[in-house]
Amino acid sequence: MDRYCFVHFHHCQKVSIKANWDAAIDKANSRVGIGVIVRNSEGAIMASLCSSMDLFPDPLLGEAIAARRASSFCADLGFQHVILEGDSLLVVKAIQNKEDSWSDSGLVIRDIKILLSKFLSWSILHVHREVNVIAHHLAKFALSCQEDCIMIEDCPPCIKQLL
Template structure:
């Protein structure tokens, strides 16, 4: 974190984005070797990072909104079926501090709060990147809790549509969503759904509040103070 804060003071926005993308590719190369035994030449990091920077804006713009899905999306939160859990997430950004805040809330078929997560992450504060990272963190929380049947729900239609699609890509947002889809396969049953902002208020408040904490806060069968007045 100290390194990133120093870079924020020294680098302009373009250079900082280049650093984030290269660091991401280094991390991706390491995971490919550890988990897939796939060794990539170090030069591929720079080559793929360059391709990512070239395609980042274009690929993000290609994540389009579906008008038909917008019309069908509910405006209020709805209960999941019996023996299912609904995991709602939302993300916020602080562009001045290069921070992304993620809020996640897990509720059962009766609407009871089973768990929450607030996560403050130092990263490039792009809204689409933040929502994609939030989806990944929401899926990870479900896996960590040992849930078997889940509905992953958010208010970013771009992210929801992309999770439904069978494709990956070079941009950081698409890589986060690819990892999310890999994690979803660990559940016995899972669904992805879109809800409008009014139906995602608790996750939104958690995301906003996460920008005020230092790192990570997880609660199990407890309600954080920031949403206590909203939970009935």
């Protein structure tokens, strides 16, 4: 269980929120940074997350873990209708695919599918890196974080100039 209190946005339950995710890899230190930015339908920030972990620097696995974290973050916040966006086409296609894979990233994808099945509605879309720049900056910032940085209705100063 993560070290933050759960906040429920009851007034947003019928509105889809959009969660962009990304991963940053630090090969030298075998670390992965995860960035997630959650916005409402008007584009206002609902929440942000930066997290890092020690992990073999596999980009596909890192992106899959970031997508799983985005999914669980939205569930923890109480959202029921989510749109996930990421710049890893392989992860997006794997989540959309009905077949399961037993590789490391495939097992993470399977976890994501289970998490997503609990939402009332969900979709996952591939976006180009230019569209995903805020999540990318959060993921890079996460590499310098010693513990999770979760902000509700706000985001870290490192991305304020991008908004």
